Amino acid sequence: MMRLSGKDLRCVRGGREVFAGLGFAAPSGEALAITGPNGSGKTSLLRVIAGLLVPSEGSITLDGGEAELTVAEQAHYLGHRDALKPGLSVLENLSFWRDFLGGEADDVGQCLTSVSLDHATHLPAAYLSAGQRRRLSIARLLVVRRPVWLLDEPTSALDTKGQDVFVGLMRDHLTRGGIVIAATHTPLGIDATEMRMRAAP
Amino acid sequence: MSLIDLANPTRFLALTARVLPWLAGATAILLLIGLYQSAMAPDDYQQGATVKIMFIHVPNAWLSMFVWGIMSVASLGTLVWRHPLADVAAKTAAPIGAAFTFLALVTGSLWGRPMWGTYWEWDARLTSVLILFLMYLGLIALWRAVEDPSRAARAAAVLTLVGAINIPIIKFSVDWWNTLHQPASVIRMGGPTLDNAFLIPLLVMAIAFSLLFITLHLAAMRNEILRRRVRSLQMMQANQKAA
Amino acid sequence: MTALSALIRRDIRIALRVGGGALIGVLFFLTVTVLMPFAVGPDLALLTRLGPAILWLGALLASLLTLDRLFMADHEDGSLDLIVMSRTPLELACAAKALAHWLAAGLPLIVATPVLGLLLNLDGTATLAVALTLLAGTPALTFTGMIGAALAVTLHRGGLLLAVLVLPLSIPVLIFGVAASQAAITGPLSFGTPFSILCALSLVSFVVGPFAAAASLRHGLD
Numbered sequence: 001m002m003r004l005s006g007k008d009l010r011c012v013r014g015g016r017e018v019f020a021g022l023g024f025a026a027p028s029g030e031a032l033a034i035t036g037p038n039g040s041g042k043t044s045l046l047r048v049i050a051g052l053l054v055p056s057e058g059s060i061t062l063d064g065g066e067a068e069l070t071v072a073e074q075a076h077y078l079g080h081r082d083a084l085k086p087g088l089s090v091l092e093n094l095s096f097w098r099d100f101l102g103g104e105a106d107d108v109g110q111c112l113t114s115v116s117l118d119h120a121t122h123l124p125a126a127y128l129s130a131g132q133r134r135r136l137s138i139a140r141l142l143v144v145r146r147p148v149w150l151l152d153e154p155t156s157a158l159d160t161k162g163q164d165v166f167v168g169l170m171r172d173h174l175t176r177g178g179i180v181i182a183a184t185h186t187p188l189g190i191d192a193t194e195m196r197m198r199a200a201p
Numbered sequence: 202m203s204l205i206d207l208a209n210p211t212r213f214l215a216l217t218a219r220v221l222p223w224l225a226g227a228t229a230i231l232l233l234i235g236l237y238q239s240a241m242a243p244d245d246y247q248q249g250a251t252v253k254i255m256f257i258h259v260p261n262a263w264l265s266m267f268v269w270g271i272m273s274v275a276s277l278g279t280l281v282w283r284h285p286l287a288d289v290a291a292k293t294a295a296p297i298g299a300a301f302t303f304l305a306l307v308t309g310s311l312w313g314r315p316m317w318g319t320y321w322e323w324d325a326r327l328t329s330v331l332i333l334f335l336m337y338l339g340l341i342a343l344w345r346a347v348e349d350p351s352r353a354a355r356a357a358a359v360l361t362l363v364g365a366i367n368i369p370i371i372k373f374s375v376d377w378w379n380t381l382h383q384p385a386s387v388i389r390m391g392g393p394t395l396d397n398a399f400l401i402p403l404l405v406m407a408i409a410f411s412l413l414f415i416t417l418h419l420a421a422m423r424n425e426i427l428r429r430r431v432r433s434l435q436m437m438q439a440n441q442k443a444a
Numbered sequence: 445m446t447a448l449s450a451l452i453r454r455d456i457r458i459a460l461r462v463g464g465g466a467l468i469g470v471l472f473f474l475t476v477t478v479l480m481p482f483a484v485g486p487d488l489a490l491l492t493r494l495g496p497a498i499l500w501l502g503a504l505l506a507s508l509l510t511l512d513r514l515f516m517a518d519h520e521d522g523s524l525d526l527i528v529m530s531r532t533p534l535e536l537a538c539a540a541k542a543l544a545h546w547l548a549a550g551l552p553l554i555v556a557t558p559v560l561g562l563l564l565n566l567d568g569t570a571t572l573a574v575a576l577t578l579l580a581g582t583p584a585l586t587f588t589g590m591i592g593a594a595l596a597v598t599l600h601r602g603g604l605l606l607a608v609l610v611l612p613l614s615i616p617v618l619i620f621g622v623a624a625s626q627a628a629i630t631g632p633l634s635f636g637t638p639f640s641i642l643c644a645l646s647l648v649s650f651v652v653g654p655f656a657a658a659a660s661l662r663h664g665l666d
Contacts, residue, residue: 052525052665072529081522086348087461088454099450101530120439126348127439310562321563323486331478331563338471348462378482 002028002064002147004049004071004179009058011044018044022058024195028147031170031180033188036197042183043080045197046150049181050077065147075148076141082133083140086126090117090136093125097140104145111142115165130157138166141173149173151182155189163189210426213286217419224416231409238402254312256402260410261305265333266368268298268414272340273365276358286422288354289429291361292344293421297414299337305330325379329372336364350429447532448540455544458517465510466548470556473506477560488565495564496574496625502560503553503578504618507585510549512606514541514593515661524597528665534658542590542653550582566629573628573635577642581621584646587653588613594657598664617645 005025011018018041026032034042047053049060051072062071084093091108098105112118115135120128128136134157141149149170155163167189170180174190182188235256245252272294278287309327310320321327340360347353459466480498481491491498518524527537554575561571592610599605624638 050525050529052528054663069531073531075529077525077529079522079525081520081525083522083526085454085458085521085523087458092454092457096450096454097526100447100454100532101526102447103531119441123435123439124348127436129440132439319488319565321565322488323481323491328486335471335475335478338474342468342471345462346465346468379486 002062002177002179004060004062004148004181006049006060007058009045009048009060010056011041011048011053012056013044013053019197020057022197026179026181026193028064028177028179029174031174031182031188031190031192033192033194034181034183034197035185035194040197042197043152046077046079046152046181046183049148050075050150052077062148071148074146075150076144076146077150077152078137078141078154079152082137084125084128084133084136087124089122089124090128091121093136094139094143098143101140101144101146106143106145108143111139114142114169115139115162131159131162134158135162135165138169142169147178149178149180149182151180151184153184154182155184155186210285210289214423214426217423221416221419221423224412224419228409228412228416231405231412235402235406235409238405242398242402251312251315252399254308255399256406258305258308258312259403260407261301261308262330263407264410264414265298265302265305265330267411268294268301269333269337269361269365269368271418272298272361276361279354279358280362286426288350288358289422289425290418291354291357292350293425294418295337295340295344295357297417297421299334299341301410301414302330302334302337306334323379325376328379329375332371332375333368336368340364447530448536451527451532451537451540452544452547455541456548459545459548465513466552469506469510469549470552472509473502473553473556474560476502476505477563481564492565492570495561495566495570496577496629497622498564499557499560499574500578500581500618500622500625503557503582504585504614506553507550507582508589508607508610508614511545511586511589511593511610512596514545514590515597515657516593519597524661525665528661534662535654538590538594538657538661539587539650539654542586542657545590546583546586550586553582554578570625570629573625577621577624577639580639580642580646581617584617584642584649585614587646587649588617590653591656591660594660594664598660617642620645 003025004027005023007023009022010020011022022045024032034045036042044053048055049071051070060071062074065071065074083097088096090112094108094112098108109118109121112121115138117132117135117139120132125133125136138154155166158166170188170190174180180190180192182192239253239256242253242256244250272291275287275291275294278284279291306327309330313322313324313327314320340357343357343360344350344353347356477498480494480502484490484494515524518527528534530537557575557578558571561574566574589606589610591613592606595609596606620638620642623633624635624642627633627638628635
C-alpha cells in the first residue's frame with residue numbers, strides 16, 4: 001500500500017509566490033485531479049512533485065515505495081512537451097525511453113498497439129499529428145512501469161477515441177495499485193478526488 | 202511534347218525511363234573513345250605524360266561551373282515559375298556538382314604536384330575551385346538541414362542565386378589576392394592555340410563528361426521524385442486511422 | 445549501463461540524421477582553415493609555420509559552435525525533464541551526452557585534419573602531431589564547453605553567450621595543444637611535456653565538466 005503525500009508546500013517562482021501551505025495526499029489506487037484557473041500553480045505543483053522544481057518549504061514523501069529511490073525516480077511525468085525526436089522513428093523514440101528509464105519494462109510493440117500507433121512503428125515521429133505525438137508519449141507511461149503518474153493536461157490534443165483509450169489505461173494503472181495525479185481543466189473521466197487551487201493573489 | 206508535359210513528374214518518370222539507357226550507353230561509348238584518344242595523345246615537351254591529367258581535369262572544372270549554372274536556372278524556376286520539378290533538379294544537381302568539383306580539385310592537385318613539389322599550392326585557379334567546392338558543401342548542408350523539401354527549396358534557391366552572382370566576384374578577388382603574392386600558376390589552358398592532338402580528345406572528353414552529368418542528374422531526379430512519393434505515402438500511412 | 449549506451453546511441457543517431465549538425469562542424473572547420481591563407485597570404489613557408497595554430501583555432505571554434513544545441517534541443521522538447529527525473533545520475537547522463545557529441549562532431553574534425561594539413565603544406569609528421577594533439581585535446585573542449593551549454597539552457601540564451609562563456613576556459617587547452625604540435629615539428633621542447641599536460645587537462649575536464657553541468661541543470665530548470 002503506497003501513499004504519496006505532500007505537506008506545507010510553498011513554491012516561489014521569479015520572486016512571486018505561486019502557492020503556500022499546500023498539502024495533499026493520494027493513496028495507491030486513487031486519482032487526484034488538480035483543478036483551478038490559469039496561473040494557479042497546477043503545473044508548478046506537478047513539477048515540484050517530479051523534483052524538477054525545488055519547493056522553498058515543505059516536503060513530499062512516498063510511503064511504501066522503494067526506500068532507496070526518490071519520488072521522481074518512481075514517477076512518470078507527462079508534461080506539455082512530448083519529449084520526442086522528430087528525426088527518429090516511432091519505435092526508436094519509444095525504445096530509447098524504455099532503455100533509458102530502465103526498471104520493469106514492457107514490450108514496445110504491445111504498448112504501441114494499445115495507443116493504436118502500431119501502423120506507424122517505423123515512420124519518423126516528424127510525420128505524426130499532434131494527437132498521435134501525444135499517444136506516443138502516453139505509450140512511454142506503459143512501456144516502463146512506474147507507480148506514480150504525474151500528468152499535465154493529459155487529454156489535450158486527443159480526440160474522443162483517444163481520450164477513451166487513455167481513460168482505460170488510467171483505470172488499469174489504478175487497479176494495479178498505481179497513483180495518478182493530473183492537472184486538468186476538463187473532467188478526467190475516472191473517479192478522482194478533486195483538489196482546487198486558488199489563483200495566486 | 203512540350204515543356205509543360207515534362208513538368209508533370211509522372212510524365213517525367215515515364216520519359217526518362219525510356220531515355221536513360223540510351224544516354225548511359227552514349228556516355229559510356231564517348232568516355233571510352235575519349236579515354237583512348239587521351240591515352241594516345243603525345244606527351245607535352247615540357248610536362249611529359251602528366252599533361253594527360255588535363256583530359257580529366259578540364260572537363261571536371263568545366264562541369265563544376267556548368268552545374269552551378271544549371272542549379273541557378275532551376276532556382277529561378279523554383280522562385281519565379283514555381284515549377285514542380287525545379288527544386289528536384291536543383292537539389293539533385295548539388296551533390297553531383299560537388300563530386301565533379303572535388304575531382305577537379307584532386308586532379309588539379311595531382312597535376313601540380315610535379316611542378317610545385319607539394320600537393321597543394323594556393324594557386325588562383327585551384328583556390329577558386331576550392332571555394333566553389335565549399336559553396337557546394339554549404340548548399341548540400343542546407344538541403345540536409347531541413348526535413349521538409351519544399352521549405353528547404355526556397356532557401357536553397359536564394360543561396361544558389363546569390364552564389365551565382367558572387368562566384369565571379371570571388372574569382373576576381375582571388376586572382377587579385379594571388380597576384381599580390383607572385384602567381385605560381387602552372388595550369389594554363391592553351392585556349393584555341395592548343396594543338397589539335399590535344400584539342401580533339403579534350404573536346405570529346407568534355408562532351409562525354411557533360412553527358413555523364415546529364416545521365417547522373419536525370420537518374421538522381423528520378424530517385425528524388427520517388428523518394429518524395431515514398432515520403433508522402435508514409436505521411437498518409439501515419440494519418441490513417443488504425444482499423 | 446544500458447541507459448547510458450541508449451542515450452549515446454540516440455544522440456549519435458540524431459546527429460547523423462537529416463537536420464543533425466554533425467557534419468556542419470567539419471564544414472565549418474574546413475571553411476575557417478581555408479579562410480586563413482586569404483588573411484595571411486599564400487606563402488607556403490609561412491603557412492607551414494602557422495599550420496598547427498590555424499588547425500587548432502579552427503577545431504576549437506568548430507567544436508564550440510556545435511555545442512550550442514547539446515542541451516538546448518532536449519530542453520525544448522521536454523526530454524531534459526525526463527533525463528533529470530530518471531534513475532541515471534545526471535552527472536553520468538551529462539557525460540554520456542558529451543561523449544556522444546564528441547563522437548559525432550569531434551572525431552570527424554580529427555579525421556579531416558590530414559586533408560587540411562595538405563592545404564597548409566604540413567608534412568606527415570606535423571599532420572600526425574596535430575591530429576594526435578587534437579585527439580587528446582578536443583575531448584577537453586567538449587567537456588568544458590558542456591558547462592557553457594548547460595548554463596545557456598538555464599539562462600535561455602544560446603549562441604554567442606556560450607562562446608563568450610567558454611572560450612576563456614579553453615585557453616589552456618589551446619596553449620598546450622599548439623605547444624605540443626609545434627614541439628613535434630620544430631622543437632626545442634620535447635613533445636611529451638606539453639602533450640602530457642594536455643592529456644591531464646582532458647582528464648580533469650572529464651570530472652569537472654559533468655558535475656558542473658549537472659549542477660547548473662539541476663538548479664536552473666523551471
